[in-house]
Amino acid sequence: MSKVYLVASLTPKNGLESEMESLLRGMCDPSRSETGCVFYSLFKNSDGFHFIECWKSENDLDLHRETPHYKNFKEKIADLLEVPPNVLKLEDVNIDLE
Numbered sequence: 001m002s003k004v005y006l007v008a009s010l011t012p013k014n015g016l017e018s019e020m021e022s023l024l025r026g027m028c029d030p031s032r033s034e035t036g037c038v039f040y041s042l043f044k045n046s047d048g049f050h051f052i053e054c055w056k057s058e059n060d061l062d063l064h065r066e067t068p069h070y071k072n073f074k075e076k077i078a079d080l081l082e083v084p085p086n087v088l089k090l091e092d093v094n095i096d097l098e
Helices: 017-032 058-064 068-080
Strands: 004-010 037-045 048-055 086-090
Touching (some): 017 037, 048 058
Antiparallel strands (some): 004 048, 004 086
16 A cells, blocks of 8 residues: 655735635644654745645545545635646655654
8 A cells, every 4th residue: 555645836816825825724734643644844935835645545545535635625725726736646756754
């Protein structure tokens, strides 16, 4: 079973940066507490916000997407986005996190 890595970039509408940051910060602790989460980190730069995530398996990622905090996020995020999120699913080639 291989790990699943995601990089998700989200660009807020002008003036909604603080609201988006609050919503995204609210995802961190509950996501990190999920059994299948290896890491879940939020970053920001001049382009917006970026999640870098690792899940133990595709099934764990699917379970994450069924949690109340993820469903709340999905319900609210669309109104805050300038453009659709850019989500990259990555496969490790040479990484040692263990």
